[in-house]
Each structure stands twice: as structure tokens, then as C-alpha cells.
Amino acid sequence: MNSEEEFYDAETGLESDDSCEVSFKDALVFDSKQVTDGGDEQENGVWERRKILPAEMISRNNYSVWNILKKCIGMELSKIALSIRFLAGHSCPSQWERTGKPFNPLLGETYELIREDEGYRLISEQVSHHPPVSAFHAQSLKQEFEFHGSIYPKLKFWGKSVEAEPKGTMTLELLKYKEAYTWTNPMCCVHNIILGKLWIEQYGTVEIVNHSTGDKCVLNFKPCGMFGKELHKVEGHIQDKSKKKRRVIYGKWTECMYSVDPKVYETYRKSEKKSGGDSKKLKQGHSCEAEDTDEMPEVQETVTVIPGSALLWRITPRPAHSAQMYNFTSFAMTLNELEPGMERLLAPTDCRLRPDIRAMEIGDMDLSSTEKERLEEKQRASCRERSVQEEEWSTRWFxxxxxxxxxxxxxxxxxxxxxxxxxxCPNIY
Structure with a gap:
């Protein structure tokens, strides 16, 4: 359930009197004094979310990835069982350096997130196992927005890279303005899954449609290209229902995004071209299916800001110790934390109660592996029983x-x- 993180760990350059920010002093307070999972408690009694994980990241240097993957060419990756160490050793702007294959969610597994300090809450459920589909629904605590959709990546294994084609639709409803937006995420490719440094690129056209006004935002996520000059770049525009361009959007999905007046943008590009900025035409096209090398190009981390541009969004820097914590962002570091008193509130299907994940988080890899095998066999047994009884799986919340x-x-x-x-709720653990 990996699309939510990149939204919540961002900074914005927009300011408004209608901001829905809520002071941290209004955060949910639990009645327990217990401190768990590396968290701490502020002097005023408000729970402070953890800044580190309970155990250090494990290494997979001595683990043969090739012995597993050489048997998997042509297979649906969601059906491949992998060792705990492979899952942990690899850990989307928050995910571009966090390229590990996550634990496969169990059918019926859920996750809830309540952030009163940020003014929203979310519930998600694994609604299908084959194909794997996660559904989610987030809502403002002030009834200002609803954000919902499903995560259904169709994966292709190309030998040394994995390509993910998104199938789910994202829907954002701005209740205050009576506007609704929908879009589908871009294609994603993870390179060097066997040897070398893992790296991600996203590419393809994303159209965000305003169904209330007919306006549309068209974003082009650029492929890496031959020399890596376009890696992570995004360019596009906002057009009204008559297809007239109103704003140009540009930047990097790993860094920041800006908007500017179309005339200013065209003038700048013409000037740049005259000065030789576009003298070299790079070959475009994504490189998942056929390529000579999978080496990650040198990343140029600076977006050239066109004069007159407005900052729309900037990624929050990762904490200094992120590399030792699976490249987690500060937000991701808190997601599996069990706050005091939370166990009695969570659904029994919540993944924070999943024993193999809890064991891995505290560094007990043997217990984690044993529990992972037990849970997977329990899921298979339940599937066989439903087949005998000729019963269909019934989702709970979606x-x-x-x-x-x-x-x-x-x-x-x-x-x-x-x-x-x-x-x-089903008994899945």
C-alpha cells in the first residue's frame, strides 16, 4: 500500500486562509504511559512519534538473489515467495530510493491511519489476492476532502528489471468546492534487481481530470533516456475545457514542482534553445524491455527555476540516518509504530498486529521467517477450504x-x- 506515503511527506509552497492544518497540541492523546518501539512522550503528555526504528536494517550481502530470481522469469511476481532477508534488504517521491519488495499483504489485511495533527484519517484493505489489489479511503476530519482508490500494479519481469503498470484509479473530491478529480499513476520500472545498485524511474502520461469543470492537467513523466538527462523530470500543463493552456507545470517528482505562465515558459525555452541549451537531442524511450546497461545515471538534483514561477510542492528531506533505516522518510518511520493503547482500538486484521512484520521490526529474523511461513500456509489452507465449500471471499470494508x-x-x-x-473481521493471523 505504497501510494499514500509520497503525498503525506511533502511540503507545499502554497499558503491559504482556508488551510486545514491542526495544531500538534490537538493530537490524539492515549491514556497509557507505556513507551514502545523507540517512541517517546512529550512533557505535555502528547505522544511523540518515533524517529528511529527499533532495530537496525539487516544486510543481504550474503544472500543470493539470483538463485531465487533466475527461476522466476515469465512469472507473475506477486506469486513469488521470497525470504525475509530479501524483503528487508531492499527497503513514489518518498520511494524512489526505497526499492525493496514489500511483504505480500494477506487477503483481508487492513491498515488504519489517524493523524489528528494533520487533519485526516485513512483505512485500507487487501481486497484481492490474485491479482493483488489494495483499496483505500482517506477523509478530512473537517469534511473538506475525500481521497480514495485502489492499488493494482501489473508487474512484468524483464530479467534485470521489473516494470509495474498501474491499474487502479485515484479519485480526489474537494467537498468544499464540489470538485472531483481522477487520474491513473504513471508506469514505474525498478532496475538492477539482480546485480548492481537498485534505482527507479517513472514514465508515461498522467491526465488529471476535473470532472466538475472540464479542466485537465496533463503531466509527462519523462523516461531516463540514453544519458540520464531526463531522469525524474516531469513537464506538463493545465488546460481549460476549451483546451487552452492556463499554466505550465515542470520539475522533478523526486525534488520539487513549479508552475508558470505558458507565455513566460515558451519565451524561456526559446531563449534557452538559442543559447544552445537544447543542442543535443537525446534519444527517448523507457529502458525496461531492452537496454545495454542498467547502471543508474548520475542524478542532477537541481531544477532550474524559470523566473516568475510559483513553487507548488517540495519534498521533505529524509532524516540523516535514513540510509540505515531502509531509506525511510520521517513519515514512513512512524507507520508501523504501535502507540500506547492502540492495540485495543485496532481491527484484528491491522498489519501492525501481523506477527512476522513485528518480529522483523525488532530484529528477530528467525521468528519472522517462521511466522511468515505459518501465515502463508494459513492463507492457502483458508483458500482450499473456501474452494471445497464453494464459497467466495467476502471483503469487509470495501x-x-x-x-x-x-x-x-x-x-x-x-x-x-x-x-x-x-x-x-476474518481471523487471518
Whole structure:
């Protein structure tokens, strides 16, 4: 459930009197004094989220990835069982350096996130195992927005790289303005999954449609190209329903994004071309399927700002110790934390209660491996039993329906999770 993180760990250059920020003093306070998982408690009694993980990142230097992957060419990657050490040794702006294969979610597994200090809450559920589909629904605590969708990556293994084609639709509803936006995420490729340094590129065209006004934002995530000059770059524009360009968008999805008036942008580009800035035409096209080398190009981390541009978004710097913590962002560091008193509130299907993940987090890899095997066998046994009984899996918090804005099939939240009635939750752990 990896699309949410890149949204919440960002800074914005926009300011408004209608900001929904909530002071940290209003954060949820638990009645327990217990301190767990490297967290701490502030003097005023408000829980302070952890800044480090309970155990150091393990190394996979002595683990043969090739022995596993050489058997997998042509297979659906979601069906491949991998060792705990492979899952841990590899850990999207928050994810471009965190390229590890995550634990496969169990069917019915859930995750809730309540951030009263940020003014939102989220619930997600693994609604399908083959193919793997995660549905999520986030909402403002002040009824200002709803953000929902499904994560369904279709994976292709090319030998030394893995390409992910996104299938799920993202929907953002701005309730205050009665506007609804939908889009599909770009293609993603992870390079050097067997040897060398892992690196990610995203490419393809993303269209964000405003179904209320007919406006559209068209973003081109540029492929790396032959010499890496375009790596991580994004360019596009916002157009009204008559297709007239209103703003140009540019930047890097790993760094920052700006907008500028189209006339200013064109004038700048013409000037740049005259000065020789575009004298070398680089061959474009993504490199997942056929390439001579998978070596990561040298990343140029500076976006040239066109005069008159407005900053839209800037990524939050990672903590200094991020490299020793699976390249987690500060936000990601907190996601698996069990705050005091939380266990009695969570659904029994919440992944923070999953024993193999908890064991890995504290560094007990043997226990984690044993629990992972037990949970996977339990899931297979449940599947066999349903097959014998000719029963279909029943999702708990989401159901297939029709997206009211696109008319396409979509996973929709049925509500009720935060009423804390878990009587119908499956026993998956």
C-alpha cells in the first residue's frame, strides 16, 4: 500500500486562509504511559512519534538473489515467495530510493491511519489476492476532502528489471468546492534487481481530470533516456475545457514542482534553445524491455527555476540516518509504530498486529521467517477450504461498485470502520 506515503511527506509552497492544518497540541492523546518501539512522550503528555526504528536494517550481502530470481522469469511476481532477508534488504517521491519488495499483504489485511495533527484519517484493505489489489479511503476530519482508490500494479519481469503498470484509479473530491478529480499513476520500472545498485524511474502520461469543470492537467513523466538527462523530470500543463493552456507545470517528482505562465515558459525555452541549451537531442524511450546497461545515471538534483514561477510542492528531506533505516522518510518511520493503547482500538486484521512484520521490526529474523511461513500456509489452507465449500471471499470494508465520476468499475468504501465494530473481521493471523 505504497501510494499514500509520497503525498503525506511533502511540503507545499502554497499558503491559504482556508488551510486545514491542526495544531500538534490537538493530537490524539492515549491514556497509557507505556513507551514502545523507540517512541517517546512529550512533557505535555502528547505522544511523540518515533524517529528511529527499533532495530537496525539487516544486510543481504550474503544472500543470493539470483538463485531465487533466475527461476522466476515469465512469472507473475506477486506469486513469488521470497525470504525475509530479501524483503528487508531492499527497503513514489518518498520511494524512489526505497526499492525493496514489500511483504505480500494477506487477503483481508487492513491498515488504519489517524493523524489528528494533520487533519485526516485513512483505512485500507487487501481486497484481492490474485491479482493483488489494495483499496483505500482517506477523509478530512473537517469534511473538506475525500481521497480514495485502489492499488493494482501489473508487474512484468524483464530479467534485470521489473516494470509495474498501474491499474487502479485515484479519485480526489474537494467537498468544499464540489470538485472531483481522477487520474491513473504513471508506469514505474525498478532496475538492477539482480546485480548492481537498485534505482527507479517513472514514465508515461498522467491526465488529471476535473470532472466538475472540464479542466485537465496533463503531466509527462519523462523516461531516463540514453544519458540520464531526463531522469525524474516531469513537464506538463493545465488546460481549460476549451483546451487552452492556463499554466505550465515542470520539475522533478523526486525534488520539487513549479508552475508558470505558458507565455513566460515558451519565451524561456526559446531563449534557452538559442543559447544552445537544447543542442543535443537525446534519444527517448523507457529502458525496461531492452537496454545495454542498467547502471543508474548520475542524478542532477537541481531544477532550474524559470523566473516568475510559483513553487507548488517540495519534498521533505529524509532524516540523516535514513540510509540505515531502509531509506525511510520521517513519515514512513512512524507507520508501523504501535502507540500506547492502540492495540485495543485496532481491527484484528491491522498489519501492525501481523506477527512476522513485528518480529522483523525488532530484529528477530528467525521468528519472522517462521511466522511468515505459518501465515502463508494459513492463507492457502483458508483458500482450499473456501474452494471445497464453494464459497467466495467476502471483503469487509470495501465492495466493487461504479466510480460516479468515471463510470468505471472501482472499489468503494462501504463505511463503518471507525465505529470499531470488528465482529465480522476474518481471523487471518
Amino acid at each position: 465492495q466493487l461498485g461504479t466510480n460516479p465520476h468515471t463510470g468505471a468499475e472501482d472499489w468503494l468504501y462501504t463505511g463503518g470502520y471507525f465505529d470499531r465494530n470488528y465482529t465480522d
